[in-house]
Amino acid sequence: MADTLLKGKQQWPAKKGLNRGAWTAEEDRRLAEAVRIYGPKHWTSIAAKAGLNRCAKSCRLRWMNYLRPNIKRGNISDQEEDLIIRLHKLLGNRWSLIAARLPGRTDNEIKNYWNYHLSKKKLDQRVLVAGISTKEMGCKSDEQTAEENVPGTGSSRSEEEPETRLDVDDFFDFSNENPSTQEWVAKFLEFSDS
DNA sequence: AACAACCTCAACCGCATCAGA
DNA sequence: GTCTGATGCGGTTGAGGTTGT
Numbered sequence: 001m002a003d004t005l006l007k008g009k010q011q012w013p014a015k016k017g018l019n020r021g022a023w024t025a026e027e028d029r030r031l032a033e034a035v036r037i038y039g040p041k042h043w044t045s046i047a048a049k050a051g052l053n054r055c056a057k058s059c060r061l062r063w064m065n066y067l068r069p070n071i072k073r074g075n076i077s078d079q080e081e082d083l084i085i086r087l088h089k090l091l092g093n094r095w096s097l098i099a100a101r102l103p104g105r106t107d108n109e110i111k112n113y114w115n116y117h118l119s120k121k122k123l124d125q126r127v128l129v130a131g132i133s134t135k136e137m138g139c140k141s142d143e144q145t146a147e148e149n150v151p152g153t154g155s156s157r158s159e160e161e162p163e164t165r166l167d168v169d170d171f172f173d174f175s176n177e178n179p180s181t182q183e184w185v186a187k188f189l190e191f192s193d194s
Numbered sequence: 195a196a197c198a199a200c201c202t203c204a205a206c207c208g209c210a211t212c213a214g215a
Numbered sequence: 216g217t218c219t220g221a222t223g224c225g226g227t228t229g230a231g232g233t234t235g236t
Contacts, residue, residue: 056221
């Protein structure tokens with residue numbers, strides 16, 4: 001355990017005297033150039049070869065969440081939100097899996113969106129339904145909902161399939177949705193299957 | 195205008211897992 | 216089979232912007 005801890009710590013800049021904090025335009029440019037040359041793999045060598053005084057993890061994160069092409073920014077549409085809710089119900093807090101089903105969205109973005117927007121929405125709904133105050137609920141509803149659908153703890157990453165207490169076919173049945181949603185879902189499924 | 199509360203976003207942290215030596 | 220470095224992921228934090236009072 002102590003080993004693992006140490007190993008984790010060694011990977012981050014604070015412990016190596018490397019740069020941290022916000023990226024500059026110049027750093028972005030260098031990183032993008034390095035990724036163009038070497039491909040989005042082998043982050044350790046990318047970080048070194050780009051002459052960035054950044055650790056591999058920082059470089060990867062920056063690329064994945066910001067520099068990667070085809071990234072959509074801001075304004076999660078209603079359809080996307082709906083899909084996020086459905087996928088979260090099915091997959092739990094597996095943001096990377098959810099993101100993989102939302103073209104152009106990053107796991108970080110979805111995670112951020114969920115953590116603020118949707119968890120708040122659900123909380124509000126529960127408060128409305130139960131007719132109780134947030135205080136009385138102890139702000140517990142988020143974890144509960146997520147954990148209801150994901151075995152183990154919220155942070156566990158077991159490879160087991162989630163214990164699906166819901167019918168997946170039914171879950172992804174959009175036949176009751178309005179035509180524009182259906183069209184969007186069809187496009188989305190087409191995209192993600194290819 | 196000033197302040198507080200709310201919201202968004204980017205980045206860091208810690209851990210698990212993978213892959214190569 | 217074991218060790219070690221690299222990678223991927225989810226959780227968390229905090230800075231900065233926006234909105235409301």
